[in-house]
Amino acid sequence: MIKRAWTEWRSGYMGRLIGESFFAQGPLYAVAIVAMIAVAATTAGSAFMMEYIVDAMTSPEMRDWAAMIALGVVLLFLTKAVASYVQSIYLARAGNRIVAMQQDRVYRKLLRHGVSFFAENESSDLLMRTTNGAQAARRLIDVLVTGFVRDALTLVGLVIVMVYQQPVLSIMFFIVGPVALFGVRQLLKSVRAIMQAEFKSLAEIIRVLQETSAGIRVIKVFSLEDRMITRMDTAIRKVEDRANDIARLQSIASPLMEFLAGLAVAGVLIISTMGIAGSEQPTAGQLMSFITALLMAYEPAKRLSRMRVQIETAMVGVGMLFGLLDQQDTMPESPEARDLLEGPGEIALRNVTFGYHGSMPVIEDMNVTFKAQKTTALVGQSGGGKSTIFGLIMRFYDPDEGSVEIDGQNIQDARYSSLRQKISYVGQDTFLFSASVMENLRCSAPDATDEEVIEAAKAAHAHDFICELSNGYDTPVGENGTFLSGGQKQRIAIARAILRNAEILLLDEATSALDSESEFLVQKGLDALTQNMTVIVIAHRLSTILEADKIMVVQDGAVVEQGNLEELMKMNGNFRNLFDQQFRKSEPKAVAEIAEQSQ
Numbered sequence: 001m002i003k004r005a006w007t008e009w010r011s012g013y014m015g016r017l018i019g020e021s022f023f024a025q026g027p028l029y030a031v032a033i034v035a036m037i038a039v040a041a042t043t044a045g046s047a048f049m050m051e052y053i054v055d056a057m058t059s060p061e062m063r064d065w066a067a068m069i070a071l072g073v074v075l076l077f078l079t080k081a082v083a084s085y086v087q088s089i090y091l092a093r094a095g096n097r098i099v100a101m102q103q104d105r106v107y108r109k110l111l112r113h114g115v116s117f118f119a120e121n122e123s124s125d126l127l128m129r130t131t132n133g134a135q136a137a138r139r140l141i142d143v144l145v146t147g148f149v150r151d152a153l154t155l156v157g158l159v160i161v162m163v164y165q166q167p168v169l170s171i172m173f174f175i176v177g178p179v180a181l182f183g184v185r186q187l188l189k190s191v192r193a194i195m196q197a198e199f200k201s202l203a204e205i206i207r208v209l210q211e212t213s214a215g216i217r218v219i220k221v222f223s224l225e226d227r228m229i230t231r232m233d234t235a236i237r238k239v240e241d242r243a244n245d246i247a248r249l250q251s252i253a254s255p256l257m258e259f260l261a262g263l264a265v266a267g268v269l270i271i272s273t274m275g276i277a278g279s280e281q282p283t284a285g286q287l288m289s290f291i292t293a294l295l296m297a298y299e300p301a302k303r304l305s306r307m308r309v310q311i312e313t314a315m316v317g318v319g320m321l322f323g324l325l326d327q328q329d330t331m332p333e334s335p336e337a338r339d340l341l342e343g344p345g346e347i348a349l350r351n352v353t354f355g356y357h358g359s360m361p362v363i364e365d366m367n368v369t370f371k372a373q374k375t376t377a378l379v380g381q382s383g384g385g386k387s388t389i390f391g392l393i394m395r396f397y398d399p400d401e402g403s404v405e406i407d408g409q410n411i412q413d414a415r416y417s418s419l420r421q422k423i424s425y426v427g428q429d430t431f432l433f434s435a436s437v438m439e440n441l442r443c444s445a446p447d448a449t450d451e452e453v454i455e456a457a458k459a460a461h462a463h464d465f466i467c468e469l470s471n472g473y474d475t476p477v478g479e480n481g482t483f484l485s486g487g488q489k490q491r492i493a494i495a496r497a498i499l500r501n502a503e504i505l506l507l508d509e510a511t512s513a514l515d516s517e518s519e520f521l522v523q524k525g526l527d528a529l530t531q532n533m534t535v536i537v538i539a540h541r542l543s544t545i546l547e548a549d550k551i552m553v554v555q556d557g558a559v560v561e562q563g564n565l566e567e568l569m570k571m572n573g574n575f576r577n578l579f580d581q582q583f584r585k586s587e588p589k590a591v592a593e594i595a596e597q598s599q
Contacts, residue, residue, distance in 0.1 A: 136317025
C-alpha cells in the first residue's frame with residue numbers, strides 16, 4: 001500500500017515537478033538548504049542565549065561572563081545574517097533556473113505541435129500556461145523547501161528550547177498547535193476552485209489585449225471602444241474578486257495564529273505566576289528564554305500554517321503547465337523518418353481526402369500531380385480547397401486518407417527539417433518578425449551573404465524602398481511589420497522566399513497587396529528566378545497566371561478543369577467564366593485577342 005501511494009505521488013504533478021526540477025538544480029538547492037539549517041539553528045540558538053543574557057544582567061555571579069556572552073551573540077547573529085543571504089541568493093538562482101527550464105520545455109513542446117493545435121487553442125491560454133505555470137512551479141518548490149527545511153527546523157529548534165527550559169509550560173504550545181492546523185485545514189476546500197477561476201479571468205485579460213492590438217483598426221472603424229472596455233472591465237473585476245477571495249483565505253491564518261499565540265502567552269503567564277510550572281522556581285533567564293522561544297515560534301508556525309494554502313494555489317498553475325506538456329503531439333515525426341532524396345520536386349496528391357478537425361471533407365479523393373520545374377496555377381472560387389492543398393504539401397496537416405508525395409516519397413515518412421528545406425512559401429497573410437529588415441530576410445537562409453540578400457530584394461522589387469528607410473536594411477519593421485505598408489511587407493516576404501532558393505515555391509496570393517506596376521515587376525523577377533523550380537501559385541487575379549505551364553480550376557475540393565490557357569479557353573467551362581468575369585469589362589481587347597487565339 002505504501003509502495004502504491006509512493007508510485008502515485010511520484011507520477012503526480014508534485015512528484016514529477018520535484019523529480020524533474022528540484023533534483024535538476026540539486027547543487028543550488030543543497031547550498032540553500034545548508035544555509036536554511038544554519039538559519040534555523042541560529043534562530044533557536046538566539047532564543048536559548050536569552051537565558052544567559054538575562055542572567056548576566058540580573059545575576060552578579062554571571063557578570064564576569066558578559067563579554068563572552070556578548071561575543072557569542074554577535075557571532076550568532078552574524079552567522080544568521082550570512083546564512084540568510086546565502087539562502088536567498090541560491091534559492092533565487094535555483095528558482096530562476098526552474099522558470100527558464102520550464103518555459104523552454106513548454107516552448108519546444110509548442111513548436112512540435114502542428115498548425116491544427118494552434119487553431120484549436122487560443123494564444124492567450126497558451127501564454128497563461130507558459131508564463132504563470134512556470135512561475136507556479138517555482139513558487140511551489142520554494143514553498144516546499146522553505147517550509148520543510150527552514151520553517152520546520154526553526155520551529156523544531158525553538159520547541160526544543162521551550163521544552164528544555166520549561167517542560168510544563170510547553171504544554172500550552174502543544175494545545176495551540178493542533179487547533180491552528182485544524183483551522184487552516186478548513187480554508188483549503190475553496191482555494192483550488194477560486195484559483196482556477198482566477199486563471200481563466202487572467203487569460204481573458206490577455207485575450208482582450210491581444211485582440212485590441214491586432215484589431216485596433218476594426219475597433220476604431222466600427223467604434224467598438226465601449227464594447228472592448230466593457231469586456232476588459234468584466235475580466236478585471238473577476239480577477240479582482242478572485243484575488244480578494246484568495247487574500248481573505250490567506251489572511252485568516254495570520255489573525256488566527258496571532259490570537260492563539262496570545263492565548264498561549266497568557267496561559268504561560270498564569271501558570272508561571274501561580275507556581276504550578278514545577279517544583280523548582282525558574283530563573284528569570286530561563287523564563288525569558290522560554291517566552292522568547294515561544295514568541296519566535298509564532299512566525300515559522302504562521303508560515304507553516306499558510307503553506308498548504310500556498311501549495312494549493314501553486315498546484316493550479318503547475319497542473320495547467322503539465323497539462324500542456326502532457327498533450328500528445330498533434331503532428332509527430334515518425335521514429336523511422338528519413339531525409340527526402342534529391343529530386344526535381346514533383347508533387348503528387350494520391351487519393352487524398354481531408355477535413356478540418358474531423359468535419360466534412362474540404363478535399364475528397366483528390367488525385368493530382370504538379371510537374372517538377374513547372375509553374376502550376378490554382379484558381380477558383382474561395383473555399384474550394386486551394387489553400388488546403390498548400391497546407392497538406394507543407395504538412396501543416398495530414399490527410400485523413402491517401403498520401404502526399406514529393407518525388408515519389410510520402411512526406412509523412414520524411415524528417416520535418418528535410419521537408420522544410422525543399423519548400424519556400426509566401427502567404428496572403430504576410431507575417432514579419434519584430435526585427436530589422438535584414439533579419440526578416442535572412443531568417444529563410446541564415447548563411448546567405450549580404451550580396452545574396454540584396455539580390456533577392458531587388459528581384460522582389462524591394463531594394464529601392466528598403467534603401468529609403470531610416471537605417472536601410474537595419475531598420476526595425478515593428479510588430480508584424482507595423483512600420484511598413486502592406487505592399488512593402490509583401491515584397492519583403494517575397495524576397496525572403498526567393499532567398500531560400502528551395503526546389504519548391506508556393507505562392508498564395510503573393511502579390512495581392514501590390515499595385516499593377518509593382519506586381520508586373522515582381523512577377524518578371526519571379527519568372528526569371530524560378531525557371532528550375534516547381535512553382536504552385538494560388539491566384540484570384542487571373543492576370544498573374546496567364547503564362548503558367550498549367551492552370552487547375554479547383555471547385556468544392558476537386559480539380560474540375562486543367563490545362564494551359566489556350567486549352568482552358570477552348571473548353572468554355574468554369575475557367576472561361578472566371579476569365580470573362582474579370583476581363584470582359586476592364587480589358588475587352590485582351591479578351592478578344594485571347595478568344596481569337598483559342599479558336
